[in-house]
Amino acid sequence: MIGPKALADIGETMKGYISLVVACLILVIGTLVGRFFGLSLPTTITLATVPAFLAVFPFVKRGNPKISFGFWLLAAVISAVAGWGIYLGALRLGI
Amino acid sequence: MLDVSLEISFEGESAYLECGDANAYWNLGDPGAGGGGGIQPILSSASRVATFEKAAFTPQLNPFALGQRIGGANPRLRQYVRCSWTAGGAVGIGCGVAGLVTGGAAIPDCLVQGVAIGNAGCGIAAIFRLG
Numbered sequence: 001m002i003g004p005k006a007l008a009d010i011g012e013t014m015k016g017y018i019s020l021v022v023a024c025l026i027l028v029i030g031t032l033v034g035r036f037f038g039l040s041l042p043t044t045i046t047l048a049t050v051p052a053f054l055a056v057f058p059f060v061k062r063g064n065p066k067i068s069f070g071f072w073l074l075a076a077v078i079s080a081v082a083g084w085g086i087y088l089g090a091l092r093l094g095i
Numbered sequence: 096m097l098d099v100s101l102e103i104s105f106e107g108e109s110a111y112l113e114c115g116d117a118n119a120y121w122n123l124g125d126p127g128a129g130g131g132g133g134i135q136p137i138l139s140s141a142s143r144v145a146t147f148e149k150a151a152f153t154p155q156l157n158p159f160a161l162g163q164r165i166g167g168a169n170p171r172l173r174q175y176v177r178c179s180w181t182a183g184g185a186v187g188i189g190c191g192v193a194g195l196v197t198g199g200a201a202i203p204d205c206l207v208q209g210v211a212i213g214n215a216g217c218g219i220a221a222i223f224r225l226g
Contacts, residue, residue, distance in 0.1 A: 024215070027212070031216070041174070041178065045216050045220055048219070048220075049182070053208065053212050056208050060201075060205075060208055064200075066201065067200075067204060068197065071193050071197040071198075071201055071205075072205070074193040074196060075190045075192075075193035075205050076189065078188065079186050079189025080185070080189070081189075082185040082188035083182060083185030085185075086181045087181055090177075
C-alpha cells in the first residue's frame with residue numbers, strides 16, 4: 001500500500017516535470033498564436049521557443065543547481081538574436 | 096544549336112509565346128474558350144519559323160542549402176531542416192557566448208535544452224505548415 005510519504009515523494013518527483021509540460025504547452029500555444037495572427041515563420045518560432053526555453057529553467061535547475069537564471073536569460077536573448085542573424089544572412093545568401 | 100530562350104506574355108485574353116527568334120510568335124489562344132490547342136504562327140514573315148522542342152530545366156542545388164539537399168521535394172521537410180539548423184546554430188552561439196560571460200559551467204545543459212526546444216518548435220511549425 002502506498003503511504004503518505006510515498007505519495008509525497010511521487011508528487012515531489014512530478015513537480016520537476018511540470019515545467020517540461022508547461023514548456024511544451026507554450027510551444028504549441030505560441031505556434032498557434034503566431035499562425036492565428038499570420039506571423040512569419042521566424043517570428044512565430046521566436047515567439048514560441050524563447051518563452052518555452054525560459055519555462056524549462058526549473059527542470060534544468062533541478063538537475064544542475066549551479067545554473068543561474070541570469071545565464072539562462074542571457075542565453076535565450078543571444079540565441080534569439082543569433083537566430084535572426086543566421087536567418088537574415090541565409091536569406092541574403094539565398095541558402 | 097537549340098535556342099531554348101522562351102518568353103510568355105499576356106495581352107487581354109491572349110497569350111503569346113516567343114521562342115528563339117524574337118520575330119517569331121505563336122498565338123496560344125484562350126484556354127477558357129476551348130482554345131490553345133492549335134498553335135498558329137501569327138508573325139513570321141521576316142523570320143525563320145522556329146520550332147519549340149522539348150526542353151528540361153534542372154534547379155541548381157546550392158551546396159550550403161541543407162533544406163534543399165536533405166528535404167528534397169517535400170516542402171515541410173525542407174522547412175524543418177532549414178529551421179532546425181538555424182535554431183541549432185543560434186543556440187550554439189547563444190549558449191556559448193552566455194557561458195563564456197557567466198563562467199561556462201552550464202553550457203551542455205543549455206545546448207541540450209535549447210536544441211531540443213528549437214527542434215520541437217520547428218517540428219510543430221512544420222506540422223502546422225507555417226512560413
